[in-house]
Amino acid sequence: MGRYLIRRVLLSIVTLIAISIVIFSILALAPGDPLGEFATNPNVPPELQAKIRESYGLDDPIHIRYRSWAWQYLQGNWGESFSSKIPVQEYVFSRLPVTLAVIGSSFVVGILIAIPLGVISAVKQYSLFDQLATTFAFLGFSIPTFFSGIVLIYIFSVVLQGTPFALPFVFNSQVTGFWPNVQQSIMPVAVLALFNAAGLMRFVRASMLETLNQDYVRTARAKGLREQVVIVFHAMRNALIPVVTIIALQVPTVFGGAVVTEQIFRVPGIGRALIDGILSRDIPVVMAITFGVAILVVIFNVIADILYATLDPRIKYD
Amino acid sequence: MAHDADIKAAPRRAVVEDRLDEEAQPGAALHLARVREQRSLWGNAWRQFRRHRLAMVGLAVLATLVLVTFVGSTLYGRAIDQPFEYSTSVPPSLDNLFGTDSLGQDVLARILWGGRISIAVGLIAASVAVLVGTSIGALAGFFGGFLDTLLMRLTDMFISLPQLPLLLLISFLFTEKIESFFGEQFGAGNVGIFILIVSVIGILNWMPTARLVRASFLAMREKEFVEAARSIGATRSNLILRHILPNVLSPIIVAATLGVGQAIITESTLSFLGLGFPSDVPTWGRMLFEAKDYIQLSPHEAFIPGIMIFLTVLSINYIGDGLRDALDPRKTQ
Numbered sequence: 001m002g003r004y005l006i007r008r009v010l011l012s013i014v015t016l017i018a019i020s021i022v023i024f025s026i027l028a029l030a031p032g033d034p035l036g037e038f039a040t041n042p043n044v045p046p047e048l049q050a051k052i053r054e055s056y057g058l059d060d061p062i063h064i065r066y067r068s069w070a071w072q073y074l075q076g077n078w079g080e081s082f083s084s085k086i087p088v089q090e091y092v093f094s095r096l097p098v099t100l101a102v103i104g105s106s107f108v109v110g111i112l113i114a115i116p117l118g119v120i121s122a123v124k125q126y127s128l129f130d131q132l133a134t135t136f137a138f139l140g141f142s143i144p145t146f147f148s149g150i151v152l153i154y155i156f157s158v159v160l161q162g163t164p165f166a167l168p169f170v171f172n173s174q175v176t177g178f179w180p181n182v183q184q185s186i187m188p189v190a191v192l193a194l195f196n197a198a199g200l201m202r203f204v205r206a207s208m209l210e211t212l213n214q215d216y217v218r219t220a221r222a223k224g225l226r227e228q229v230v231i232v233f234h235a236m237r238n239a240l241i242p243v244v245t246i247i248a249l250q251v252p253t254v255f256g257g258a259v260v261t262e263q264i265f266r267v268p269g270i271g272r273a274l275i276d277g278i279l280s281r282d283i284p285v286v287m288a289i290t291f292g293v294a295i296l297v298v299i300f301n302v303i304a305d306i307l308y309a310t311l312d313p314r315i316k317y318d
Numbered sequence: 319m320a321h322d323a324d325i326k327a328a329p330r331r332a333v334v335e336d337r338l339d340e341e342a343q344p345g346a347a348l349h350l351a352r353v354r355e356q357r358s359l360w361g362n363a364w365r366q367f368r369r370h371r372l373a374m375v376g377l378a379v380l381a382t383l384v385l386v387t388f389v390g391s392t393l394y395g396r397a398i399d400q401p402f403e404y405s406t407s408v409p410p411s412l413d414n415l416f417g418t419d420s421l422g423q424d425v426l427a428r429i430l431w432g433g434r435i436s437i438a439v440g441l442i443a444a445s446v447a448v449l450v451g452t453s454i455g456a457l458a459g460f461f462g463g464f465l466d467t468l469l470m471r472l473t474d475m476f477i478s479l480p481q482l483p484l485l486l487l488i489s490f491l492f493t494e495k496i497e498s499f500f501g502e503q504f505g506a507g508n509v510g511i512f513i514l515i516v517s518v519i520g521i522l523n524w525m526p527t528a529r530l531v532r533a534s535f536l537a538m539r540e541k542e543f544v545e546a547a548r549s550i551g552a553t554r555s556n557l558i559l560r561h562i563l564p565n566v567l568s569p570i571i572v573a574a575t576l577g578v579g580q581a582i583i584t585e586s587t588l589s590f591l592g593l594g595f596p597s598d599v600p601t602w603g604r605m606l607f608e609a610k611d612y613i614q615l616s617p618h619e620a621f622i623p624g625i626m627i628f629l630t631v632l633s634i635n636y637i638g639d640g641l642r643d644a645l646d647p648r649k650t651q
Contacts, residue, residue: 144624146586150610260587291480297477
């Protein structure tokens with residue numbers, strides 16, 4: 001396991017370097033000049049422009065620019081945001097808590113819905129409950145997050161306006177107090193939770209169906225254990241092992257969903273920072289977030305592998 | 319794959335019923351046996367597919383949508399970009415079946431036109447992904463060794479790429495340039511954007527197919543029929559294309575089908591975030607993006623394109639589900 005882990009981590013680092021080169025090249029090859037503002041400004045003489053370009057190293061060959069960027073990035077210097085003029089770390093980390101809270105709670109809610117639904121569906125295969133649950137999963141899986149968000153806004157902020165069930169449709173970070181904050185988080189979390197739950201539920205059901213046919217489940221029944229005990233302690237425990245991996249692997253997809261959700265509900269998180277950064281060509285911010293997501297993906301891939309190996313003793317890596 | 323091994327129940331049950339029927343009428347057995355000899359593989363798959371009721375509904379809905387958007391757009395003949403041709407934000411009525419939008423344009427005309435683009439993007443982007451994925455997977459699985467390691471590392475790297483951020487970034491940075499380039503060269507800037515979006519979505523989505531195809535190739539290349547083909551001197555390309563590929567087609571078809579739905583969602587997401595096609599091209603995602611601020615005044619503007627995307631993707635997913643059952647040889651009678 002130890003040697004496997006080292007190899008896995010080394011491989012991840014190579015992958016990350018490759019990804020950073022890809023992202024850097026895309027930004028470097030993109031048309032448009034980061035100093036576009038100055039180029040059109042008649043008050044800035046060409047000599048001064050050339051000097052600025054030189055001081056930023058903009059005319060250096062691409063591999064030298066990449067090397068200096070990478071070196072600075074590793075030292076924790078992610079540059080300064082073009083639009084808000086504050087260090088990128090500060091900007092990104094100020095946006096992070098909201099996103100983590102929304103994604104985290106949507107995962108919790110999604111898992112809490114998916115596991116019982118999936119397990120009961122599998123145990124009562126072909127029943128009405130199973131059919132309803134699988135249909136629900138299929139619908140949830142096919143509805144794009146941006147549309148489910150709009151449907152929720154229409155129901156809770158337009159139709160139910162003025163009733164006690166109304167929810168605010170714009171997220172306001174100035175709001176204080178526990179209840180108002182919960183209230184304004186319900187819709188963004190619900191959208192992502194629905195998406196999570198739908199995918200997971202199908203997986204839990206499939207995995208559970210497979211486990212219920214195993215010999216050890218029959219043995220457990222044969223020795224006279226109660227059905228609930230067999231299902232919860234013998235079948236479910238084992239069926240959920242691959243599910244854990246899927247949850248870890250879903251994290252990056254959910255981040256994509258979070259970008260959309262934050263845009264719909266105007267949640268001031270990382271996803272919105274990314275969109276704002278792209279639209280205003282705030283390259284340091286875009287680079288930091290895009291690469292940050294890549295790091296997340298790679299880390300969660302490693303976590304998924306490790307979890308799988310620790311939870312399932314039959315799996316041996318060497 | 320979250321939906322593997324799902325909804326296998328209904329067709330299997332139907333099979334059992336069929337057999338019971340046969341036993342009940344022994345006289346019919348001979349007749350059935352004769353019919354059965356004439357069945358082709360694809361015929362079997364089609365028979366199996368027809369048993370999946372929701373997949374058939376999906377197929378009907380999708381066929382209607384494709385027909386209506388591709389033909390209807392021309393037949394309907396109303397302008398898609400004539401602001402204030404009608405009064406603004408009128409709910410659906412006899413004059414404007416789907417109502418008008420906040421700029422006084424006919425929503426139905428825009429839906430028809432946009433549907434063509436959304437569906438075309440989905441089909442072509444998924445084809446790009448399947449083509450790239452199948453080629454890479456086939457090469458890695460067939461030749462093995464160093465090439466395999468290299469290609470699989472490449473696949474791993476692509477899987478770890480932050481998809482949505484990259485997609486947003488590329489379409490934002492390159493759209494303008496590509497549009498003006500194609501505008502100057504061919505007089506059709508939007509074609510350039512179409513090609514850009516389709517290839518970026520395709521290039522960010524080939525990895526699952528590649529892994530699938532590689533695994534199938536690894537299993538197939540050791541089979542006797544491949545050995546036999548090799549012994550009579552089949553060339554490598556012949557082995558790959560004529561002997562192995564047809565045998566691994568089923569999972570590719572299923573992956574391709576589901577990929578179309580995913581690509582439609584991806585393109586709509588892009589448009590919904592205000593990137594992708596320019597505002598004079600009314601894709602479904604773009605219409606939703608423009609309508610979302612008027613949800614209070616005229617909900618139909620947002621609901622109609624949203625429901626169209628949802629319906630299309632849902633139909634495709636059900637078709638994919640039906641295909642998975644139909645193409646699984648363990649389930650054919």
